[in-house]
Amino acid sequence: MEQYTNLSLVYDELMDVDYNKWMEFVKKYFHNKNIETKYKKCLELGCGTGNMTVNLKKLGFDVTAIDNSEDMLTKAEEKIRKERLRVNLLKQDIRNFKLNKKFPFIFSFCDCFNYITKEEELIASFKNVYNHLEDGGYFLFDISTEYKLREVIGEKTFTLNSEEICYIWDNYINGDILEMYISFFVKEEKYYNRFDERHVQKMYKDEQIIYALKEVGFKEIETFDDYNFEGLKEKSIRAVFVAKK
Numbered sequence: 001m002e003q004y005t006n007l008s009l010v011y012d013e014l015m016d017v018d019y020n021k022w023m024e025f026v027k028k029y030f031h032n033k034n035i036e037t038k039y040k041k042c043l044e045l046g047c048g049t050g051n052m053t054v055n056l057k058k059l060g061f062d063v064t065a066i067d068n069s070e071d072m073l074t075k076a077e078e079k080i081r082k083e084r085l086r087v088n089l090l091k092q093d094i095r096n097f098k099l100n101k102k103f104p105f106i107f108s109f110c111d112c113f114n115y116i117t118k119e120e121e122l123i124a125s126f127k128n129v130y131n132h133l134e135d136g137g138y139f140l141f142d143i144s145t146e147y148k149l150r151e152v153i154g155e156k157t158f159t160l161n162s163e164e165i166c167y168i169w170d171n172y173i174n175g176d177i178l179e180m181y182i183s184f185f186v187k188e189e190k191y192y193n194r195f196d197e198r199h200v201q202k203m204y205k206d207e208q209i210i211y212a213l214k215e216v217g218f219k220e221i222e223t224f225d226d227y228n229f230e231g232l233k234e235k236s237i238r239a240v241f242v243a244k245k
Contacts, residue, residue: 025224045106114203153180
């Protein structure tokens with residue numbers, strides 16, 4: 001079973017995410033700091049089906065976006081073409097991407113870094129981000145918190161039964177690792193097509209993320225609760241980090 005191989009077919013239907021809220025946070029964060037973003041280049045890591053890619057473009061960014069899944073990139077390309085936008089999409093891994101340019105802004109949304117399960121690889125990925133940032137550039141990203149993965153999702157089973165899509169989603173905790181096994185049943189004409197995916201995420205504490213960011217050279221680091229302008233809480237489900245080079 002592979003991550004995001006067939007999930008791209010139903011990803012947008014299943015994701016319960018307020019992308020507009022995320023876009024407004026990005027917009028207000030830089031506005032509050034009197035930082036101009038329009039027409040500025042940005043890199044998006046792990047763009048998925050392109051929902052935030054489109055939003056970044058609509059905010060005025062000149063967007064380059066990468067993802068490791070060809071299926072997700074195909075969906076993103078369809079969405080971007082439908083919106084008649086121009087985005088540079090590339091198939092690369094967020095752990096070791098290589099681009100011959102630097103950016104004033106780098107973004108990553110929807111817990112991409114939880115999929116990096118080894119701390120040395122996380123530090124290496126952050127170092128790569130640091131090297132692709134211009135001096136004074138900003139790195140904004142989020143992770144699912146340990147509270148969410150351990151208490152909200154962990155060791156639980158979720159099901160969905162609708163006319164077009166059904167799934168059974170089982171979650172197992174092993175130390176600080178969450179394994180997710182999802183069986184999907186997607187209706188195609190009279191029958192349902194089944195596909196299975198396994199997802200593995202690591203539970204990071206916010207201090208681990210901050211340590212890794214400082215380890216590669218970031219000195220100014222801010223944290224926020226779930227794209228709100230509030231500090232992290234004990235029961236935050238999403239932690240947002242903004243690091244300045």
